[in-house]
Amino acid sequence: MDYPEIDKYASIDSPIHNFDPRAKIITFMVMIFSFVFLDTITKALVGLGIASLIYIIAKLPKAFVIHRLKVVFLFLFPLLIIMPLSVDGQAIAQYHSITITLEGFQYSFLVIIRALSAVTLALIMLGTTRFDITIKALYMLKVPGTLIQMLMFTYRYIFVIIDEFQRMWKAMESKGFKLKANRYGLSVLGNMIGMLIIKSYDRAQRVYHSMISKGYTGNPRTIVNFELRTKDYAIALSMILIALLMHTYHLVL
Amino acid sequence: MHISDGVLSPAVITAGWAITVLLLLATLWWGKKDVDIAEEIPKISVMTGAFFVASLIHVSIGPTSVHLVLNGLLGVVLGTLAYPAIFIGLVLQALLFQHGGITSIGINVINMGIPALIVYGIFKKGYSTGINPSILGIICGSMATMLSAIMLAIVLISTGEEFTEVAYAAAAANIPIMIIEGILTGSVVTFLLKVRPELLPINKEK
Amino acid sequence: MKEAIRVKELTYSYPDGTPALEDIDITINEGEKIVIVGPNGAGKTTLFLHLNGTLKSQDNTVMIFGKNLGDMKVEERIKEVGIVFQDPDDQLFMPTIFDDVAFGPINMGLDEEEVKNRVKKALSRVGLEGFEDRVPHNLSYGQKKRAALAAVLSMEPRILILDEPTANLDPKSRADLIQVINDLNKDGITTVIAMHDVNALPLLSDRVYVLNRKIVGEGNPREIFSNSELLKMTHLEAPDVFKMFKVLTCFGYDCDTLPMSIDEAVEFLTRTIESGSGHIHLHLHEHTHEEVRKFLHSYNHH
Amino acid sequence: MKEAIRVKELTYSYPDGTPALEDIDITINEGEKIVIVGPNGAGKTTLFLHLNGTLKSQDNTVMIFGKNLGDMKVEERIKEVGIVFQDPDDQLFMPTIFDDVAFGPINMGLDEEEVKNRVKKALSRVGLEGFEDRVPHNLSYGQKKRAALAAVLSMEPRILILDEPTANLDPKSRADLIQVINDLNKDGITTVIAMHDVNALPLLSDRVYVLNRKIVGEGNPREIFSNSELLKMTHLEAPDVFKMFKVLTCFGYDCDTLPMSIDEAVEFLTRTIESGSGHIHLHLHEHTHEEVRKFLHSYNHH
Ligand SMILES: Nc1ncnc2c1ncn2[C@@H]1O[C@H](COP(=O)(O)OP(=O)(O)OP(=O)(O)O)[C@@H](O)[C@H]1O
Ligand SMILES: Nc1ncnc2c1ncn2[C@@H]1O[C@H](COP(=O)(O)OP(=O)(O)OP(=O)(O)O)[C@@H](O)[C@H]1O
Ligand SMILES: [Mg+2]
Numbered sequence A: 001m002d003y004p005e006i007d008k009y010a011s012i013d014s015p016i017h018n019f020d021p022r023a024k025i026i027t028f029m030v031m032i033f034s035f036v037f038l039d040t041i042t043k044a045l046v047g048l049g050i051a052s053l054i055y056i057i058a059k060l061p062k063a064f065v066i067h068r069l070k071v072v073f074l075f076l077f078p079l080l081i082i083m084p085l086s087v088d089g090q091a092i093a094q095y096h097s098i099t100i101t102l103e104g105f106q107y108s109f110l111v112i113i114r115a116l117s118a119v120t121l122a123l124i125m126l127g128t129t130r131f132d133i134t135i136k137a138l139y140m141l142k143v144p145g146t147l148i149q150m151l152m153f154t155y156r157y158i159f160v161i162i163d164e165f166q167r168m169w170k171a172m173e174s175k176g177f178k179l180k181a182n183r184y185g186l187s188v189l190g191n192m193i194g195m196l197i198i199k200s201y202d203r204a205q206r207v208y209h210s211m212i213s214k215g216y217t218g219n220p221r222t223i224v225n226f227e228l229r230t231k232d233y234a235i236a237l238s239m240i241l242i243a244l245l246m247h248t249y250h251l252v253l
Numbered sequence B: 001m002h003i004s005d006g007v008l009s010p011a012v013i014t015a016g017w018a019i020t021v022l023l024l025l026a027t028l029w030w031g032k033k034d035v036d037i038a039e040e041i042p043k044i045s046v047m048t049g050a051f052f053v054a055s056l057i058h059v060s061i062g063p064t065s066v067h068l069v070l071n072g073l074l075g076v077v078l079g080t081l082a083y084p085a086i087f088i089g090l091v092l093q094a095l096l097f098q099h100g101g102i103t104s105i106g107i108n109v110i111n112m113g114i115p116a117l118i119v120y121g122i123f124k125k126g127y128s129t130g131i132n133p134s135i136l137g138i139i140c141g142s143m144a145t146m147l148s149a150i151m152l153a154i155v156l157i158s159t160g161e162e163f164t165e166v167a168y169a170a171a172a173a174n175i176p177i178m179i180i181e182g183i184l185t186g187s188v189v190t191f192l193l194k195v196r197p198e199l200l201p202i203n204k205e206k
Numbered sequence C, D: 001m002k003e004a005i006r007v008k009e010l011t012y013s014y015p016d017g018t019p020a021l022e023d024i025d026i027t028i029n030e031g032e033k034i035v036i037v038g039p040n041g042a043g044k045t046t047l048f049l050h051l052n053g054t055l056k057s058q059d060n061t062v063m064i065f066g067k068n069l070g071d072m073k074v075e076e077r078i079k080e081v082g083i084v085f086q087d088p089d090d091q092l093f094m095p096t097i098f099d100d101v102a103f104g105p106i107n108m109g110l111d112e113e114e115v116k117n118r119v120k121k122a123l124s125r126v127g128l129e130g131f132e133d134r135v136p137h138n139l140s141y142g143q144k145k146r147a148a149l150a151a152v153l154s155m156e157p158r159i160l161i162l163d164e165p166t167a168n169l170d171p172k173s174r175a176d177l178i179q180v181i182n183d184l185n186k187d188g189i190t191t192v193i194a195m196h197d198v199n200a201l202p203l204l205s206d207r208v209y210v211l212n213r214k215i216v217g218e219g220n221p222r223e224i225f226s227n228s229e230l231l232k233m234t235h236l237e238a239p240d241v242f243k244m245f246k247v248l249t250c251f252g253y254d255c256d257t258l259p260m261s262i263d264e265a266v267e268f269l270t271r272t273i274e275s276g277s278g279h280i281h282l283h284l285h286e287h288t289h290e291e292v293r294k295f296l297h298s299y300n301h302h
């Protein structure tokens, strides 16, 4: 079980890293929503191209992105097999009653490319800002405070609980336990998860105590210093324009 | 069982977000009258953290391994708060681990969250009619997974008929997970019942 | 002298029926250095939760500087009483150390400039200057403990309550923390500490309460540790230096008060030598070993 | 004498790049009583995770009774090495104490009769007879600690590894646990303990390794605690009794070896008195206070 290390490279210096976090979130979200709705393979490929370009500007290490893209690709890979067989359309190969169609291929290809460009953009957005700053930027963007606080605290406690679970797991293993998907294995795992829930429930109680002893009333209050500069407006505007043009260029041209 | 970016149509994505926002309002802001939000926030957060971590566990079946879903258990333990908890959990899974897309968070939360709410009702009802909680746990665990799989299929089909077979395949792939989730949820419920029954939605007055 | 804390007839059971506190009476003056000891499950943590209003008590059972705690506004209360719990992971719930230390001051409604000032001061107090941007998860246990203390110091409370501050620390971190707490007390802050670490106790207390659901003992550390019946009843032990000197008295060392810490021991030895014949004689007399055995046995829980 | 544990040139970094162990060489003989000390984050827990195979090391870096740990089957390994971690709540997750203590033996594939036997024996060993049906979660902290120990003892390991066994215990529970561990060692079980509790250290060790990513010191407790440079470097302190006697030497107490515990102190005092002139003279000489100051300073981390 690994720690989430999405912001491992947030301290690199690049134009994307220096982009104001609020503007970054808005810009990238617009782009992501724009690119996942592109309706032809050509447009989707242009989208992926743009995402790759931004990736190069962001100077993030290759392994960071490739590793995560691979996971998404493997997840979607079955589409490439099922859809050509199942979607009706022009046959490009036939074997007895099994037909492989061009449309099926195209459709699955389109989905995968859209997904890859969306994930690339998301990785750049998240990978170039410390995660706590991303959350604070969301707060500045008027995402409801209750959700912001839950995101913040959950993020913090994921690390604590991963450690806790690791310790439990090691204790189990050192008593000769191996997890298998049988009744015994699952029932022991069930006990472990039950224990994790109990411990977390008690911890929640203690966290609550320590919060109210610091005057907590349920309202989020943080100090954040972000400053939007002309440069940020310029980058944001041009990127959003590109995102919109991908869908409307035929009206403009 | 999370849907990635780039799969769903604009209409489905929009509908997904709209329904999720409404349900969040209903489950979170609605209850604000009766409960102290200052107490609920740390509780949901830490519990979400626990479920998030538990869902990172791989169970290997045959040559592949599956991640746990645990939405049935979430429903049983957290009740209506399971919905915001699943929302926060899925947002973090999408942002931190790229499990599920960002644009499809709305839909994914519906797919996981609504079964959790249903199962919560079933557990409470079933307990008050005297059904053994461990068996209820098995039912709730597998039923939540099954409902999620069915909803997943419906969502995929409604985004485009190209996805019909994919939807069937995805639903079928969830059958072993359903069994695992059932046994697991049953044993967690059994454990909690022995060690900390007050964490389960069972009112002893009855 | 002003009364900082007054608890009167406090009784508390948890909602599930577990009785935790019974008829507690405590009076602590401003500037005092108090330790509360008692076996696992004695109710120390429960008592602390009452002192800062986390657990509600009836009117006028808990008074802080003469005011009924229940009547105090949150902002007022946290200016008076700060509490540091045992597990630092429960108290560092924000994404960075800065956010954590700023959390209290922000809730007090202070302006940004003042908040930053306070964070800086609190961090330098515990020796964590420059840790503002660090993530709690990457700190060592000792550093986390100190950060949790800073997060309470930033509210500049007049009463500081600490639950097992020295547990799990390596000896240096433990010594550092004791130093920090003593410095704070010298600056006029009333400190109230619960702990099992009897060897650190004399360094952190002028006066001790022994809790075991009720208050079963009260006095200065020397009085408490001389009462071997009390110690036995409450799973306590005396500090090693104290026990050591008790042994020395069996060897003929003659003094009325036993030292509790090394520093005190040096002082006492010097005083005895200077006021007496210029030296101390240790020798074996008839009963030495029997006395030692008897004494050690009285401390032995087996 | 047989070699129980042999670690040779063990180096380990966590997957995230944190270096935790560097070139560790350790040899522990059967029946020895070993303590490993070192500051927070020194790598003690990491080392222990290698000793029971949870973290994998290269071939022949960790040998248990002459066998390469990597080649041992799980059933074989857990029969040789049992490890008890710090937080008992991490280790007790079965619905009853019986289930927890039976967990290891069941995984070893023993038959029901034997499992029951082992549970009974292990529980009586730690003084928890009759607790079979209790829910671990409802026990006191000290009882939980002992239950966690029983859950490992039931596998009847020849080597017992304990990570901070005394932390968070009240003084009586601490004394009880020390007794249990010593009894086990007397029965021939090799015990290896990591801890910060220097006052308990002499009771639990014949030999000490000082770890700070590397092995930076090794010797009997007396040697380790006499090396003030080493102590300073590794955030350690000497036990209070040891420090106390060091102070006494400044007052003219003449002996070559300083005691580490009260019992030892009684013995040493008696021996010095009997072998010498029939008594010990403590007096102030010219340099007494300077010596004391210098000595205490050498131990002072500030
Ligand atoms: N939330 C709770 N619900 C029910 N009982 C509780 C709760 N918290 C504590 N208790 C019980 O109340 C009693 C007092 O517990 P408390 O934590 O105050 O003891 P303590 O003196 O702090 O112990 P320790 O030295 O182990 O920290 C114990 O019997 C404990 O089991
Ligand atoms: N899972 C992990 N991933 C990365 N680094 C880790 C992990 N576990 C421990 N570390 C780091 O490895 C080093 C050694 O840790 P370890 O827990 O072995 O220390 P320790 O001597 O047991 O400390 P303590 O006395 O505080 O228990 C520390 O710097 C720690 O932060
Ligand atoms: Mg306590």
Ligand SMILES: [Mg+2]
Binding pocket: D044, D045, D163
């Ligand atoms: Mg450790």
